[in-house]
Amino acid sequence: MAGIGFSSALSATRNFQTSWLASETHSGRTMPGKLNHRKNLNVKAEVNYVDAEEAKKLIAVEEYAILDVRDKSQYDRAHIKSCSHVPLFIENKDGDFGTIIKRTLHNNFSGLFFGLPFTKPNPDFVQSIKSQFSPESKLLLVCQEGLRSVAAANKLEQAGFQNIACITSGLQSAKPGTFDSVGTTELQDAGKAGLVTIQGKISTVLGTVLICAYLFITFFPEQAEKLFQIAPVS
Secondary structure: OHHHHHHHHHHHHHHHHHHHHOEEOOOOOEEOOOOOOOOOOOOOOOOEEEOHHHHHHHHHOOOOEEEEOOOHHHHHHEEEOOOEEOOOEEEOOOOOHHHHHHHHHHHOOHHHHHOOOOEEEOOOHHHHHHOOOOOOOEEEEEOOOOHHHHHHHHHHHHOOOOEEEEEOOOHHHOOOOOOOEEEOOOHHHOOOOOHHHHHHHHHHHHHHHHHHHHHHHHHOHHHHHHHHHHOOOO
16 A cells, blocks of 8 residues: 555656646747756857057958047047047046045146046946947957056947957057057057156256266366356355
8 A cells, every 4th residue: 555655646746747847839839848948148249359450450451440438638639540539437527525625636646747637437438339339330449558448348348249359558559650640649658648748858858968067077177177166155
C-alpha cells in the first residue's frame, strides 16, 4: 500500500510539473512540456579609441562627423573646421548663495591662473545631439585632454548611439597641422589661458635679459664694473 501511494504521488507531481511548463506561443496556443525562452538582446556598442592620425582617417575615409564637447572658451580659441559643438559642460551663472561663493573662489584661483570657466553639466547635452544626429551616425568626439569625450561617449552609449570614436589624450596630443582648424591659436594650445600663459612669456623675457647680462659681464668686464660703480647702492 505504501508503494502504491508513493507511485501515485510521484505521478501527480510529474503531471503538475508538465502543466507548469506549458507556455504560450505567439498564436496564443500552449505547447506542454516546453519553456518559452525570451531573450532580451541589448547590443552595446564599443567606443573606438584612436590617436589623432587615426581620427583623421576616420573623418576622411569613413566619413565620421566631428563633435566637439569642450566648453565655449576653448572652442572659441581653436576648433576643427566643419565640426559641430555641443558642450558637455556649460558656464554656471546660477545666482544662489552657494554657487556665488564657489564661483568667486574658482575665479580667484583656477579662473585667474588657468583661464578655466566655472561650469556645470549641460542638462540638454544628449537631447541637443539627438536633434542633430541619428543613433546610427558615426561620431568622433573631441575634447582637450580626452576626459570629457569619454564621459560624453558614455552618455551617448546609454542613449543608443552605436558608432562612437574618441581621440586618446584629446586635441592636446594632436600635432600642428593634423587638422584644419579655426581660431586664434593651435588646437593643442586651446586649453592654455590665464596667468600661466603670461608667466611663460615673462619667464622667457627675464631669461633673455639674464643671459644678455651674463654675456656682457663675461666679455666686457671693465665696462660692467663701471656700470656697477655708477649704479646707486641702497
